[in-house]
Every structure is written in structure tokens, then in C-alpha cells.
Amino acid sequence: MTAPRLRWSDAAVGVAVGALGVWEASARGSSADDGAGRSMLVVALLMGVAAGLYRAAPAGALGLVWTACLVQVLNGLDVAFVQLAAALVSFGTARSGRPFTLWLSGLSIPLGSALALLYVRANGTTSLAILSDAVTPNGRVSLTSAFLLPFVVLAAPWGLGLVLRLTARLRRTREEQAEAELEAARAQEIAEVRAEQTRLARDVHDVVGHSLTVILAQADSAEFMDDADIDRIRAALADISTSARRSLGDVRQVLSSTNDPADGAPLATGGLDGLVDGVSSAGNDVRSSVVGVPRPLPPELDGVAFRVLQEMLTNALKHGRRGAPIDVERSFGDDSLRIEVRNVASDRAGDPPAEGIGLPGMRRRLDSVGGRLAVRRDDVPGGPVFITTAWVPLRPQSGAA
Numbered sequence: 001m002t003a004p005r006l007r008w009s010d011a012a013v014g015v016a017v018g019a020l021g022v023w024e025a026s027a028r029g030s031s032a033d034d035g036a037g038r039s040m041l042v043v044a045l046l047m048g049v050a051a052g053l054y055r056a057a058p059a060g061a062l063g064l065v066w067t068a069c070l071v072q073v074l075n076g077l078d079v080a081f082v083q084l085a086a087a088l089v090s091f092g093t094a095r096s097g098r099p100f101t102l103w104l105s106g107l108s109i110p111l112g113s114a115l116a117l118l119y120v121r122a123n124g125t126t127s128l129a130i131l132s133d134a135v136t137p138n139g140r141v142s143l144t145s146a147f148l149l150p151f152v153v154l155a156a157p158w159g160l161g162l163v164l165r166l167t168a169r170l171r172r173t174r175e176e177q178a179e180a181e182l183e184a185a186r187a188q189e190i191a192e193v194r195a196e197q198t199r200l201a202r203d204v205h206d207v208v209g210h211s212l213t214v215i216l217a218q219a220d221s222a223e224f225m226d227d228a229d230i231d232r233i234r235a236a237l238a239d240i241s242t243s244a245r246r247s248l249g250d251v252r253q254v255l256s257s258t259n260d261p262a263d264g265a266p267l268a269t270g271g272l273d274g275l276v277d278g279v280s281s282a283g284n285d286v287r288s289s290v291v292g293v294p295r296p297l298p299p300e301l302d303g304v305a306f307r308v309l310q311e312m313l314t315n316a317l318k319h320g321r322r323g324a325p326i327d328v329e330r331s332f333g334d335d336s337l338r339i340e341v342r343n344v345a346s347d348r349a350g351d352p353p354a355e356g357i358g359l360p361g362m363r364r365r366l367d368s369v370g371g372r373l374a375v376r377r378d379d380v381p382g383g384p385v386f387i388t389t390a391w392v393p394l395r396p397q398s399g400a401a
Contacts, residue, residue, distance in 0.1 A: 014052020094161030211247030
């Protein structure tokens, strides 16, 4: 524990104690010309400095008190009122001293009281009436009175200082705990903001990536239409316009949402069927099949399934061979929905789609509800086939992040 700096008030106390000691020495008729007088002045000086340093340097103040007592014993001096400043030092060591100083001063109290008892018993006293009363008429000393007086004078302020020390430590602990809780709350808030930013980036990527891929596929198909076939060209342009408007609406919906789609944010109308139909209506050969008995999913699972299938179809359009069919199979099992998308790779695609934002995003969505994702390539006649499979549990797992 670091002691406070020396204050002017403490210095004033030290000067007052020293002046009291000088006055007491002169009142007893002591003079600086004799040895006893000089010793009394030394004791007064030591006790005054100790009183001034009781908070700024409690260990040093304790040493000065013991030094003053030693001077008293060696010179056979009478007990002086100025030595009551030891009570102030006792308080300072307990309140502001380091742990070693604290316990050393605590041990000094019974030890000093015992030594005071022996000293009074051996030499008597004439200065303090209460100590004089401890000496019986036949010259014997009341051991209880002679020991308890210095013990109480020193132990009471020491105990008060210890109580204030522990109270201050408890207050600092509470303040540090409150500060730590505030920092933890700030860190949690920052983490939530970053998580929200990541969610928005992932959702915008899914929506915009899917819509732009569909629009590009429609534009590519219009490129090969006959210039005279105005009706088909107009239909293609209408499909592009519809896809662009739908994309804009989806982006607005994502940006205005404060919840993750997996937590129930609204999705595009039509669900999984509408998503497949939208890709198919854009002029792509999508072969969709459903195995098992379809049943509705809870909103959080439906949102995950929707976004995952959306990214699967986006990758199939981006990395698949133009004009080749895209197979979409949804299989309802007892405890999970398996979604699998197959597409023939384009001539320039030699590996499964790169790990950009899409695949990690799908994995995070599925991990959040206890699902999983697998991506592989099969080399078959007619070209390599990319197969992306996702398993979505039919009920959310308890404790899933």
C-alpha cells in the first residue's frame, strides 16, 4: 500500500508535538546544558518528526518512536506526555503502512506495553498521574494498570486505522469491480456491433450476389436471342427488371432488419419453392425434387435453409456450365432436412467454389443451429460435377449459438 505524500497539516502536527516536548522539558527544569536535558530534547525532536511522518512514512515514524523510547531507557528519563504521539504513529502504520509495517506495528503494541511495564516498575514515574496511581504506597506497581494503559493507548488507534484501511480496500475493490463490469459491457456492446456488421455484410452478399447472378444469367441468355425475336427479348428484359426490383427490395429488407434471418426476420415470399422458381423463371434449367413428407420449419430454421439454398444456387449459376441443368433435391428425414445442389462445372472451373464469403457464411449459419455443410467434386463422364450438401435440423438445438 502506497502512503500518501507529506501534507502541510501533518508537518504542522509534527511541529506542534515537537514544541510540546520542548516545553515539557523546560517545565521540568531540564536544560540543554545537562545530559538529561539534551536527551529530553532529542526525545521531543524524534517524537515530533515521527508525528509529522505518521501518514507519509509510517515505517520511518515507527522507527523514530522506538528510537525515542531507546533514548529514554538508556538515559533513565521519566515518562513524558510527548510520547503519547506514539498513538498517532500507531494509527498511521495501520492505516497507511505497507503490510510488513502494519504487522510490525501490531507486534510492537504488546511488546512496547510490556517494556513500559518493566520500565515503570523499575524506575517509577512522577509525570503521569494515572501511572503514578499504578504504584502502590509500598512502592509496588499494579501490573494490570501499568500494562493496560499503554496497550489501550496504542491498540485503540491501531484498530481504528486497520478498520479504515479495510474499508478503503473494500471500496476500491467495489470500484474496480464496477469498472471491470463496465469494460465488459463495453466489450460486449462492441462485439454485438461487429456481429451485426458481419451479419449485414453476409446477408447483403447473399441477396445481392444471388440477384446479380440471376440477372447476369438472364442477360447472357438474351445475348443469344435472334434480333427479330422482339417478344423474347422484351420478356428477357422484363425478367431482368423484375429480378433487379426484387433484389432492391430484398436489400432494403435486410438493411431495415435488426434481427438475423435465422432469428425470424422476414424472407422473400414463396420460401424455398419460390427461390427455386425464381431461378428457373430466369431461363435456367433447374430440376427440383422433394423426398419425404415436407413439413414447415420454425422461422429460425426456415431462414437458415433459405439463405443456404440461395447461396448454393448462386454458386451453381456462377461456377456451373452455361445451359447445363441444376439439380436441387430436398429430402425430409426424421430429424433433419437435407438440401443438395448439383451442377456441372464450367470449362474454366477446376475446383469447388473458393472459400470467399459465401461458403464460410453458409457454415456459420448451419453451425448456429447445429447443422453442417459438405462441398465436394465428382469427376463423371460429361464433366466434373460440384455437389453442395447441407443438413438443417428440423428443430433448433438447445444451447446452439
